[in-house]
Amino acid sequence: MRIRLPLAFRNLKIMACKDTVHGKEIMMRNRYWLVAVVALVVISCTTPKEKKSEVDALKINYSIRSVWPHDTEAFTQGLVIHKGQLYESTGQNGTSWIGLVDVSTGKLDKKVILDQRYFGEGIDILNNKVYQLTYQEHTGFVYNLKDFKKIKEWTYKSEGWGLTNDGTNIIMSDGTNQLHFLDTASLEIKKSVSVTDEQGPVKNLNELEFIDGYVYANVWQTNLIVKINPATGKVVGRLDLTQLYNDARNANPRMDVLNGIAWHPGTQSLLVTGKHWPHIYILKIDMAAKVAK
Numbered sequence: 001m002r003i004r005l006p007l008a009f010r011n012l013k014i015m016a017c018k019d020t021v022h023g024k025e026i027m028m029r030n031r032y033w034l035v036a037v038v039a040l041v042v043i044s045c046t047t048p049k050e051k052k053s054e055v056d057a058l059k060i061n062y063s064i065r066s067v068w069p070h071d072t073e074a075f076t077q078g079l080v081i082h083k084g085q086l087y088e089s090t091g092q093n094g095t096s097w098i099g100l101v102d103v104s105t106g107k108l109d110k111k112v113i114l115d116q117r118y119f120g121e122g123i124d125i126l127n128n129k130v131y132q133l134t135y136q137e138h139t140g141f142v143y144n145l146k147d148f149k150k151i152k153e154w155t156y157k158s159e160g161w162g163l164t165n166d167g168t169n170i171i172m173s174d175g176t177n178q179l180h181f182l183d184t185a186s187l188e189i190k191k192s193v194s195v196t197d198e199q200g201p202v203k204n205l206n207e208l209e210f211i212d213g214y215v216y217a218n219v220w221q222t223n224l225i226v227k228i229n230p231a232t233g234k235v236v237g238r239l240d241l242t243q244l245y246n247d248a249r250n251a252n253p254r255m256d257v258l259n260g261i262a263w264h265p266g267t268q269s270l271l272v273t274g275k276h277w278p279h280i281y282i283l284k285i286d287m288a289a290k291v292a293k
């Protein structure tokens, strides 16, 4: 790439080379100019690329419809709406529960309180049953939705992170870039899909939500929710919620990462929150896939 220096730079460079009396000074000046020219070349070559990468072709646009309160005591792991009611699961040993959320206060009517040896993770509701994962205990629980009585436990080899369903299968994340599709009766893994984007595997897939044929997953320790084609594992959209993270941090400096996605079919809204966040944000999002299925 040919770099054309500004006229002032070219003239100064010639002046420095003409000075043959103070040789040491010339060397120092030449070094300064070498640094300046290298810096100019670096800036000239990298700035356009950096600007280009800032524009995410997969960006999902959103707007905030409303803001609900959220319990800042809740170390949110799972969020799901079922028949118009909002349920939340929380984590950490000793504070892991499943509750029905009072959306006017954010407080949970606790239905399940896990023994403190379990670190609760994601939940999902399908066919009047509630499914719950634990983090590193390799154990999942199934409850009757009606009374939250435990009806089953199952085990799995991986860690347990997030849950959702596609109407037929339970879909599970485990902190890798894999989505596992479980049979609802046996809870055996029927198939797994590797999630990738332009850069390769997308690891740390966490809380999940199945919306209109796609799996949405928030990526742990980022402000991103990725939209995934479950048939191919390809990421077809990215929702950057840095603005909401900053808003939540300003309201509660003790807050933790983004976690918690629920779809409200009645209002076609996406509910998002995070661990110890003081708010649940109700979003309208652009539902169009950004690339072909």
Ligand SMILES: [Ca+2]
Pocket: 078, 079, 080, 163, 164, 207, 208, 209, 260, 261, 262
């Ligand atoms: Ca969810």
